[in-house]
Amino acid sequence: MKIDIVGRGNVGMHLLKAFNNAGMQDVNIINPHTLEGLDAHSDLILIAVADSAIESVAGALDAQLSILPSGKLPIIAHTSGATSMNILSVPGTKYGVFYPLQTFSKGVDLNYSEIPIFIEGNDNETSKTLENIAKLISDKVYYANSEQRHGLHLASVLACNFVNHLWSLSEDILNRYNLDFSVMRPLIEETMRKANTHSPSEVQTGPASRLDYNTIESHLAMLQNNPALHNIYSLLSESIINKTKEIKSKHTGLID
Amino acid sequence: MKIDIVGRGNVGMHLLKAFNNAGMQDVNIINPHTLEGLDAHSDLILIAVADSAIESVAGALDAQLSILPSGKLPIIAHTSGATSMNILSVPGTKYGVFYPLQTFSKGVDLNYSEIPIFIEGNDNETSKTLENIAKLISDKVYYANSEQRHGLHLASVLACNFVNHLWSLSEDILNRYNLDFSVMRPLIEETMRKANTHSPSEVQTGPASRLDYNTIESHLAMLQNNPALHNIYSLLSESIINKTKEIKSKHTGLID
Numbered sequence: 001m002k003i004d005i006v007g008r009g010n011v012g013m014h015l016l017k018a019f020n021n022a023g024m025q026d027v028n029i030i031n032p033h034t035l036e037g038l039d040a041h042s043d044l045i046l047i048a049v050a051d052s053a054i055e056s057v058a059g060a061l062d063a064q065l066s067i068l069p070s071g072k073l074p075i076i077a078h079t080s081g082a083t084s085m086n087i088l089s090v091p092g093t094k095y096g097v098f099y100p101l102q103t104f105s106k107g108v109d110l111n112y113s114e115i116p117i118f119i120e121g122n123d124n125e126t127s128k129t130l131e132n133i134a135k136l137i138s139d140k141v142y143y144a145n146s147e148q149r150h151g152l153h154l155a156s157v158l159a160c161n162f163v164n165h166l167w168s169l170s171e172d173i174l175n176r177y178n179l180d181f182s183v184m185r186p187l188i189e190e191t192m193r194k195a196n197t198h199s200p201s202e203v204q205t206g207p208a209s210r211l212d213y214n215t216i217e218s219h220l221a222m223l224q225n226n227p228a229l230h231n232i233y234s235l236l237s238e239s240i241i242n243k244t245k246e247i248k249s250k251h252t253g254l255i256d
Numbered sequence: 257m258k259i260d261i262v263g264r265g266n267v268g269m270h271l272l273k274a275f276n277n278a279g280m281q282d283v284n285i286i287n288p289h290t291l292e293g294l295d296a297h298s299d300l301i302l303i304a305v306a307d308s309a310i311e312s313v314a315g316a317l318d319a320q321l322s323i324l325p326s327g328k329l330p331i332i333a334h335t336s337g338a339t340s341m342n343i344l345s346v347p348g349t350k351y352g353v354f355y356p357l358q359t360f361s362k363g364v365d366l367n368y369s370e371i372p373i374f375i376e377g378n379d380n381e382t383s384k385t386l387e388n389i390a391k392l393i394s395d396k397v398y399y400a401n402s403e404q405r406h407g408l409h410l411a412s413v414l415a416c417n418f419v420n421h422l423w424s425l426s427e428d429i430l431n432r433y434n435l436d437f438s439v440m441r442p443l444i445e446e447t448m449r450k451a452n453t454h455s456p457s458e459v460q461t462g463p464a465s466r467l468d469y470n471t472i473e474s475h476l477a478m479l480q481n482n483p484a485l486h487n488i489y490s491l492l493s494e495s496i497i498n499k500t501k502e503i504k505s506k507h508t509g510l511i512d
Binding site for chain 1: 398457487494496
């Protein structure tokens with residue numbers, strides 16, 4: 001099994017490490033600008049570059065492969081959540097997606113077997129090969145078509161990027177009152193533990209979920225000099241209130 | 257040391273357990289409606305009821321204490337983040353706040369020594385007594401005046417209640433695409449781990465933080481039939497973009 005990883009960013013370097021940890025030594029990192037060392041005999045060529053660069057790198061790859069001597073056709077797959085498989089479509093080739101759902105940082109070790117990998121292939125054989133390769137590094141391999149992967153990516157923006165930003169806004173508020181964000185950590189950890197063992201909507205707490213309009217109003221008054229955060233607080237509270245009422249009316253419906 | 261806890265909700269029951277775990281056996285739960293068994297010789301009476309009921313319970317307490325035989329004055333403190341200390345103000349009495357920053361669920365064991373407790377007293381002696389009692393159950397005891405505690409409460413709504421709601425919205429999206437929320441957990445855990453070891457604003461990732469307007473637009477297009485979530489996505493992305501630019505301009509300022 002030979003794999004070329006085109007891209008030298010966090011995703012590429014972590015995938016290299018994951019494959020090496022799984023005992024696969026014939027994995028090479030390829031410079032996306034020169035494609036130097038690209039091997040047309042590889043089983044899989046992973047394009048791990050910024051979303052906006054995938055199409056041009058794929059074009060360069062196809063051009064390069066067409067002039068290299070080859071006995072077989074490598075699968076070309078990108079690693080992006082937000083990019084359709086069809087961006088790689090070239091008639092007569094094998095292509096797909098190999099999307100690890102994780103946030104990768106330089107120098108941070110991860111347990112790769114826990115990281116879900118979502119694969120998609122342009123035909124059944126390609127899907128099966130990508131699945132088998134993914135299973136070498138992860139216990140959580142799923143098939144997802146491009147539409148599902150877009151949903152997954154959107155859901156991850158809410159669950160991770162937006163969540164981290166709320167922590168950052170929370171830190172700003174604490175700093176304004178001369179308090180340190182570290183005081184919030186036990187509460188954050190318990191909130192996560194609850195959401196890990198339940199559906200998050202079942203364990204929603206706070207002023208909005210108990211329809212405590214007095215507290216909501218007093219928080220909004222504290223934010224009157226920060227219109228952006230005032231709006232965020234209003235919208236999220238409204239969303240929680242609507243969901244709470246929806247859940248209640250469902251339960252009432254059951255009892256009636 | 258004798259403590260009466262007025263209120264039979266999650267906060268009261270968890271505080272009882274925390275005191276008992278710390279070897280304090282003379283702690284009693286008092287029914288807030290009857291105040292039966294209230295002891296004017298207690299050192300501390302904790303009012304652990306819904307925010308909206310604190311004032312009336314405090315009034316009933318004062319009336320009851322005035323007719324009980326007593327040699328000393330118990331400290332009366334509430335356990336609320338969103339309520340000022342002065343709601344308990346009665347001339348000639350000792351009062352304060354004993355606010356544990358945690359989300360308490362029935363039947364869930366917690367490591368009480370990790371839970372930050374914020375105390376406030378109407379005079380130095382009361383503050384000191386509350387601090388000493390808090391230190392019996394927690395390693396993290398802080399003084400916070402009512403304004404700081406309001407800030408803390410607002411910050412905790414953002415960092416926990418809103419965060420949990422974003423997870424719930426994320427789950428809705430995943431379900432729409434026939435995917436299970438459990439696939440998101442390793443990513444959520446890693447996001448939390450990063451925010452635990454850095455300032456959250458330093459580890460912000462995602463389309464908005466890399467000013468990737470194409471992905472933002474494609475996510476917004478997926479939400480066109482859900483105006484509420486569309487607005488939330490827009491506002492939070494805008495907020496991340498503004499913060500990213502702010503941080504960048506600060507760094508540029510340093511280099512110039």
